[in-house]
Amino acid sequence: MRQYVLPTYFNGESQLKLIGKDSQYFIKVLRLKIGDKIFSRDRNGLPYQLTLISYDKSSCVISVDKIESGDEIRSTDELPSYSGPYPKIHLFQCVCKGKKNESIIRMATELGVQSITLIQSKHCIAKKDSSNTKRFETIIKEAIQQSGSPIITKFNNVKSFDNFISSLDIPLFFFHQVNLDNDKTLKEKLKNFNTNTPIGILIGPEGGLSDEECDILLEKKCIPVMLKTNIMRAETAAVVAISSIHTLLMER
Amino acid sequence: MRQYVLPTYFNGESQLKLIGKDSQYFIKVLRLKIGDKIFSRDRNGLPYQLTLISYDKSSCVISVDKIESGDEIRSTDELPSYSGPYPKIHLFQCVCKGKKNESIIRMATELGVQSITLIQSKHCIAKKDSSNTKRFETIIKEAIQQSGSPIITKFNNVKSFDNFISSLDIPLFFFHQVNLDNDKTLKEKLKNFNTNTPIGILIGPEGGLSDEECDILLEKKCIPVMLKTNIMRAETAAVVAISSIHTLLMER
Numbered sequence: 001m002r003q004y005v006l007p008t009y010f011n012g013e014s015q016l017k018l019i020g021k022d023s024q025y026f027i028k029v030l031r032l033k034i035g036d037k038i039f040s041r042d043r044n045g046l047p048y049q050l051t052l053i054s055y056d057k058s059s060c061v062i063s064v065d066k067i068e069s070g071d072e073i074r075s076t077d078e079l080p081s082y083s084g085p086y087p088k089i090h091l092f093q094c095v096c097k098g099k100k101n102e103s104i105i106r107m108a109t110e111l112g113v114q115s116i117t118l119i120q121s122k123h124c125i126a127k128k129d130s131s132n133t134k135r136f137e138t139i140i141k142e143a144i145q146q147s148g149s150p151i152i153t154k155f156n157n158v159k160s161f162d163n164f165i166s167s168l169d170i171p172l173f174f175f176h177q178v179n180l181d182n183d184k185t186l187k188e189k190l191k192n193f194n195t196n197t198p199i200g201i202l203i204g205p206e207g208g209l210s211d212e213e214c215d216i217l218l219e220k221k222c223i224p225v226m227l228k229t230n231i232m233r234a235e236t237a238a239v240v241a242i243s244s245i246h247t248l249l250m251e252r
Numbered sequence: 253m254r255q256y257v258l259p260t261y262f263n264g265e266s267q268l269k270l271i272g273k274d275s276q277y278f279i280k281v282l283r284l285k286i287g288d289k290i291f292s293r294d295r296n297g298l299p300y301q302l303t304l305i306s307y308d309k310s311s312c313v314i315s316v317d318k319i320e321s322g323d324e325i326r327s328t329d330e331l332p333s334y335s336g337p338y339p340k341i342h343l344f345q346c347v348c349k350g351k352k353n354e355s356i357i358r359m360a361t362e363l364g365v366q367s368i369t370l371i372q373s374k375h376c377i378a379k380k381d382s383s384n385t386k387r388f389e390t391i392i393k394e395a396i397q398q399s400g401s402p403i404i405t406k407f408n409n410v411k412s413f414d415n416f417i418s419s420l421d422i423p424l425f426f427f428h429q430v431n432l433d434n435d436k437t438l439k440e441k442l443k444n445f446n447t448n449t450p451i452g453i454l455i456g457p458e459g460g461l462s463d464e465e466c467d468i469l470l471e472k473k474c475i476p477v478m479l480k481t482n483i484m485r486a487e488t489a490a491v492v493a494i495s496s497i498h499t500l501l502m503e504r
Binding site for chain 1: 481484496
C-alpha cells in the first residue's frame with residue numbers, strides 16, 4: 001500500500017491545504033478523486049487516514065484523521081504489503097561519488113532502514129558538501145511514499161570516521177574483503193541479535209575501508225563480515241549487506 | 253581479484269595483440285607495467301594468466317598462459333576475493349524502462365548469476381528492442397571484470413512470457429505482492445535446493461506480474477515468494493531476491 005508522508009509543518013491539524021508538489025502528488029500522481037482516501041504517516045511514523053476534500057489547479061484540501069490501533073484502514077490504493085516486524089538496521093555509508101549516494105539512500109530506505117548516516121572515510125574520493133542534504137531528504141520521502149515503508153528513515157549528515165567511531169553506541173557489522181581464518185558465518189555472528197536489537201552496518205567507499213580503519217573497528221569490537229560473493233561496487237554492497245542481515249533475521 | 257575477460261575471438265593463442273578499449277583497459281585503467289600479470293578468463297570461464305609484453309599508444313601485446321588446477325595464480329591486483337561455491341541462479345527479468353535494465357543486469361552479474369533472460373510480460377511498459385543486446389553484453393563483461401566473478405554470466409535475448417513458460421526447464425521462484433494464507437518461509441521453500449541445483453528467479457516489471465500470469469505460474473508449479481519487506485522497485489527487487497536466496501543457500 002502506497003502512503004503519503006505528511007509535511008514537516010504538520011502539527012495535528014484536522015484539515016490541511018497542500019500546494020505545489022504535494023498537491024500534484026495527490027492529483028497528478030495518485031489521481032485521487034474527491035472522497036478518495038489514502039494512508040499516511042507523520043514524521044514520527046504515526047498513521048493517519050487522509051480524504052481528499054477539494055482541489056484546483058495548484059492546491060488541494062485534505063482531511064486528516066488519526067488512526068487508532070484497531071481502526072480499519074481504508075485506502076484507494078489497495079496493493080497489499082508486508083507490515084512488520086522489521087529489523088532495526090542503521091546504515092553507515094562512506095561517501096561515494098555523485099549519484100551513487102542517491103541510489104544507495106533510495107534502496108536502503110525502500111528496505112526500511114531506521115537511519116542513514118554518511119561517513120567521510122580515508123578512501124572517499126568524493127567530498128560530501130551539506131548542500132546535498134535537502135536532495136537526500138527528498139529521495140527518502142519519495143522512497144517511503146512509494147514503498148509504503150512504515151519506517152520513517154532518518155537522514156544524518158556527514159560525519160568524519162573519527163567522530164563516527166567515538167559516538168558509536170550500537171553493535172556494528174562492517175563489510176570488507178579480508179578473509180579471516182576460521183571465520184564464523186554471518187548467521188553465527190547474528191546469533192545474539194533479533195528484530196528488536198539495533199544493528200549498525202558500515203559500508204566502505206569505492207576504494208574500501210583502509211587497513212588502519214579496519215584495525216580501529218576491530219579494537220572497538222565491531223564485527224567484520226566478508227560476504228561469500230564477488231567484489232561488489234559500493235551501491236550493490238549496501239543493498240546486499242542490508243538484505244542479507246534482514247533475511248537471516250526474518251527467516252529464522 | 254579483478255580479472256580480464258578474453259575477447260570472443262580468442263582461440264587458445266599463446267600471445268594476443270589487443271587494440272582500442274581492450275588495450276586501454278590494461279594501460280589506462282589497470283595501469284599495468286611490462287611484466288605485470290593479471291588473472292583472466294575466457295568465454296567458457298576457463299582461467300588464464302596474462303602477462304603484459306609490450307604496449308604503445310593504441311595497442312598492447314600480452315602472453316596468455318593457461319592455468320592448470322594446482323598452479324599458483326599471480327596477479328598484480330591482489331585484492332582477495334571469495335572463490336566459490338556459488339548458487340546456480342538464473343535471473344528472468346521482465347523488461348523495465350530505460351536504464352533500469354542496465355542497472356539490474358550489472359548488479360545480477362556482480363552477484364554471479366549464471367544467466368540473465370529478459371521477459372516481455374503483460375505489464376511491461378517498455379518494449380525491448382534487440383539493438384540493446386550489445387550494450388547489455390558490454391555491461392556484463394565490465395561487471396565480470398570488475399567483480400572478479402568466476403561465473404561468465406550468459407545474456408539471453410528477450411522472450412515472450414508464453415515462450416518463457418513453455419520452454420522453462422528449471423524450478424522457478426517468482427516474487428510478487430500477494431500474501432498467501434499459511435505461507436511457508438523462503439527458507440522452508442528452499443529446503444530441497446542447494447548450491448548445485450539450478451534455480452530460476454522471475455522478477456516482474458514496474459507494474460508487477462498480472463493475476464493471469466501468476467495463475468499460469470502456479471499451474472506450472474512455480475514457487476511464489478512474498479518477501480517480508482516493503483514494496484520494492486523492480487531494480488531493488490531483483491538484487492534483494494538474488495541476495496536473499498544466495499544468503500539462505502550459503503549460510504546453512
